[in-house]
Amino acid sequence: MPSPGEALTQIGFGRTARRDRWWATPLSTFLVLGSFVVYTTWASLQGDHYAYGNYLSPFYSPLLFGEPPHAWFGPKPGWWPAWLIFSPALFILWAPGGFRLTCYYYRGAYYKAFWADPPSCAVGEPRSSYRGEASLPLILQNAHRYFLYLALPFLVVLAHDVWEGMWFAGPDGRERFGIGVGTLVLAANVVLLGGYALGCHSLRHLVGGALDRLSGAPARKLAYDCVSCLNRRHMGWAWTSLFGVALTDLYVRLCSMGVIHDWRIL
Amino acid sequence: MKATFSIWRGDAQGGAFRDYPTEVSEGMVVLDAVHRIQSEQAGDLAVRWNCKAGKCGSCSAEINGLPRLMCMTRLSDLPLENPVTVAPMKAFPLLRDLVTDVSWNFAVKKRIKKFKPRPPDAPDGTWRMAQADIERVQEFRKCIECFLCQDVCHVLREHQLHDKFIGPRFFTYAAALEMHPLDTEDRVEELKEAQGIGFCNITKCCTRVCPEEINITDNAIIPLKERVVDRVYDPLTRLLRILRGS
Numbered sequence: 001m002p003s004p005g006e007a008l009t010q011i012g013f014g015r016t017a018r019r020d021r022w023w024a025t026p027l028s029t030f031l032v033l034g035s036f037v038v039y040t041t042w043a044s045l046q047g048d049h050y051a052y053g054n055y056l057s058p059f060y061s062p063l064l065f066g067e068p069p070h071a072w073f074g075p076k077p078g079w080w081p082a083w084l085i086f087s088p089a090l091f092i093l094w095a096p097g098g099f100r101l102t103c104y105y106y107r108g109a110y111y112k113a114f115w116a117d118p119p120s121c122a123v124g125e126p127r128s129s130y131r132g133e134a135s136l137p138l139i140l141q142n143a144h145r146y147f148l149y150l151a152l153p154f155l156v157v158l159a160h161d162v163w164e165g166m167w168f169a170g171p172d173g174r175e176r177f178g179i180g181v182g183t184l185v186l187a188a189n190v191v192l193l194g195g196y197a198l199g200c201h202s203l204r205h206l207v208g209g210a211l212d213r214l215s216g217a218p219a220r221k222l223a224y225d226c227v228s229c230l231n232r233r234h235m236g237w238a239w240t241s242l243f244g245v246a247l248t249d250l251y252v253r254l255c256s257m258g259v260i261h262d263w264r265i266l
Numbered sequence: 267m268k269a270t271f272s273i274w275r276g277d278a279q280g281g282a283f284r285d286y287p288t289e290v291s292e293g294m295v296v297l298d299a300v301h302r303i304q305s306e307q308a309g310d311l312a313v314r315w316n317c318k319a320g321k322c323g324s325c326s327a328e329i330n331g332l333p334r335l336m337c338m339t340r341l342s343d344l345p346l347e348n349p350v351t352v353a354p355m356k357a358f359p360l361l362r363d364l365v366t367d368v369s370w371n372f373a374v375k376k377r378i379k380k381f382k383p384r385p386p387d388a389p390d391g392t393w394r395m396a397q398a399d400i401e402r403v404q405e406f407r408k409c410i411e412c413f414l415c416q417d418v419c420h421v422l423r424e425h426q427l428h429d430k431f432i433g434p435r436f437f438t439y440a441a442a443l444e445m446h447p448l449d450t451e452d453r454v455e456e457l458k459e460a461q462g463i464g465f466c467n468i469t470k471c472c473t474r475v476c477p478e479e480i481n482i483t484d485n486a487i488i489p490l491k492e493r494v495v496d497r498v499y500d501p502l503t504r505l506l507r508i509l510r511g512s
Contacts, residue, residue, distance in 0.1 A: 017331030017351050104488050108468035118420040121471035122331055130425040134464030142499040145492075201484065205492035213447045215396035231484065 013116065015124035022120040029113035033106075036242055040093070043249050047087035049256040050249075054164050055182045057252040058189055058245050062157045064091045070164075092154075099151040102144035104201045105238050107133075145202040155194055162186045168264070179266040185251045192244040196237035199230025267291065269341065270349040271299055273311065277362045284308075285349055290341055296352060297325050297336035300364070312363035320477055323412030327364050328353040333414040333475045355417040368413050374432050377460070381443055382451040399447035405485060406442035408478040411435065415472035415482060421465045431462035434472035434482045441486035444493070458494045463487070 016022065043059055050060040056070045063070040065077055066088040076086050100106055111117045118125045133141050165183040167175040197203075208214050208224030215221065230237065254260045269290045272283045286303045297315055304311045316322040318337045325336040330344065330351055344350055358366040387394045415434040421427050432440075440461070444453050457463045472482045480486075496503045 017328065017353065019330045019345065019348070020332075104468055108470050108483075111467050112469065117467060118424060118469060118471075121418050121420075121469065121474055122328070122333065122423070125420065125424050128425070130421065130427070130465070132421065132462075132465035132467050134462060138467070139464065139499075142491075142495045145495065145500065201488045202492060202495075205489055205496075209489050209492065210496060212445055212449070213396070213399050215398045221398060234484075 012124045013126035014119060016120075016122055018120075018122060022123055026113040026116075026119055029109050032239075032242075033110060033113065036246055039246055040097075043246075043253065044089035044093050045085060045087050047085075047089070049253045050088070052182070052252050052255040052262065053169070054167055055180075055186060055252050055255065055262070056161050056164070057249040058158055058161070058186075058193075059089050059093060059249045061154075061161050062092060063088050095147065095150040096154055099144075099147040099197070100238075100242075102141050102147050103238065104144070105234050107141060144200075145206065148197070148200050148202050148206075151197050155190065155197060158186070158190045158193065162190055177266070178264055180262045180264045182251060182255060182262045184265075185248050189241075189244045189248040192237065192241035195230055196234070196241040199227060199232075199234045199237055201231060201234070203227050204231050267346075269299070269346040271296075271303060272349040272351045273300070273303065273308075273364070274353040275308075275311070275363055276360070278360050281360075281363075283351065283353075290346070292342070294341045295337055296327075296329055296334075296339045296341065296344075296350065299341065299350075300336060300352065312361070312365045314365050321410055323410035326355055326412045326414050326417065328355060328417070333417045335412060335414070335477050338477055355413065357417040357419070357423040358413070370428060371411070371413055371416060371433075371435065374436050375439065378432075378436060378440055378443070379451045379453050379456065381446065381449055383448040384450050393448055395447050402485070403442045403445050405480055406438045408480055409435065409438055410478060412477060414475045414477065418471040418475045419466075420469065420471070421462075427462065427465060431465045434466075434487060436461070437463060437466070437490055438480060438482050438486040441490055444490065454490075454493050454497045457490055458498055463490055463494060466491070 040059065043057075050057040051063075051067055051070050056063060060066065061070075062072060064072050065075060067075075071088075080086055112119060116126050117130075131138070133139055162183065165186045166177055166179060168178045168180070170176045204224065204227040207227055208217065208220040211217060211220065214224060251260075255262045267290055268287055270285050270287045272285050275281050275284045286307055288299055288302050288306065290299055297313075297318060300311070300313055304313065313325070313336075315325040315337065317324070320335055320338040323335070326333065327336050328334070328351075329336065329339050333355060336352070341350075352364065354360055354364045354366045355368075358368050358370065361367050383393065386392055413435060415438075416422055419433055421431045422433050437457075440453055440457060443449055443451065466487055468483060468488070470483045472487075473480070473484070476482060
């Protein structure tokens with residue numbers, strides 16, 4: 001609270017006349033996003049327990065090199081340097097990771113939570129200099145649409161994983177249709193990731209936002225309206241899909257480790 | 267019921283917050299309380315106001331540290347057990363008490379390329395537009411120019427980059443022109459260079475404080491940023507443009 005004689009301008013880290021808990025949102029973002037980064041890094045470097053029967057962790061899908069039957073190109077390649085830690089996730093995880101890193105929503109959130117730029121609205125910052133996204137390194141955030149191009153095929157691959165998750169090996173070795181809790185977990189993950197990726201601001205622009213006269217392009221108008229509809233809840237999709245993908249990996253990992261049992265529904 | 271208002275009193279040379287206890291009642295907004303203080307205790311208190319209905323954009327101030335319209339801030343939404351602070355907008359030069367000089371905004375507006383419609387569609391000099399095309403920019407026309415978005419934007423408020431960055435209000439204005447179905451002017455180069463859209467780091471504070479609930483960040487600034495990416499940063503769209511000869 002300002003006191004008599006206090007300067008009007010509140011320059012300085014954390015200086016503000018706000019009375020609400022302005023620090024709660026950036027702190028929550030810091031803790032949740034930080035925990036996700038730590039867990040993802042740990043899980044992706046394990047190189048183990050990423051598959052359980054017909055289930056495959058989304059952190060490792062598509063599995064380019066790894067355990068059969070999920071691997072596309074066989075086991076660990078012979079050319080992989082012996083001194084370098086091997087994990088199949090290293091081949092692919094940079095693409096969806098880059099998509100989230102350059103996402104317009106996350107940018108605003110982590111600039112506040114991790115860089116205090118600003119810590120919150122109308123709250124003083126720790127630095128006096130500011131370059132924003134107008135120069136290096138943050139000008140590279142403009143590559144977001146390229147990460148979108150890379151992220152969209154992952155949705156197809158993960159949807160295929162759900163399909164694979166519906167075919168369980170029977171006692172005679174033949175595959176039979178079924179649904180387990182894991183199948184539903186994989187499916188929920190695809191829905192959440194789809195809601196997030198298909199509501200992307202760059203996608204909204206590319207499908208129709210770039211046009212000033214959408215009425216002349218009905219298919220693009222429809223696509224624009226659909227993406228805009230998801231985009232209105234982009235923050236919600238961003239967070240739920242973040243939890244979803246981490247929990248899906250955790251579910252497959254715990255099943256694979258024998259900690260929990262996958263219940264069959266059908 | 268009594269409440270205390272801690273109001274900034276002073277000018278560009280200096281000043282201080284001064285406490286004013288006053289009687290408040292149900293239904294009052296902050297501007298009502300400021301008027302009561304002005305009439306009963308501080309006749310020389312400078313405050314800019316006009317419509318008292320959230321439509322003129324005159325009574326912008328910082329209430330308990332957040333930029334808000336005084337006429338749209340109900341006392342029932344504020345904790346009255348502590349003094350309510352009322353300060354002038356910090357992004358603009360202070361004239362006196364709660365009044366700031368917002369003329370910089372009008373100078374910025376003059377620098378933005380004006381509306382340049384295509385030739386009329388009909389012999390009587392009129393145009394035809396589809397409602398679907400004009401809907402997008404109608405949202406931006408709701409702006410009342412209260413400049414709360416400019417005040418809360420840290421690029422102006424904290425870093426004082428007024429000479430390099432036009433602020434969220436004028437990105438909204440530029441978006442209303444740039445996305446207009448009749449407009450033929452090109453503002454993309456200016457948005458990147460002279461108007462500094464790259465300085466925006468998407469805090470969404472402008473959207474949060476907008477009394478007209480314009481989705482400034484998602485519907486105006488980010489689409490303009492994407493148009494800059496099309497023009498400047500994306501080699502694929504640049505190649506396509508060359509191939510199309512546009």
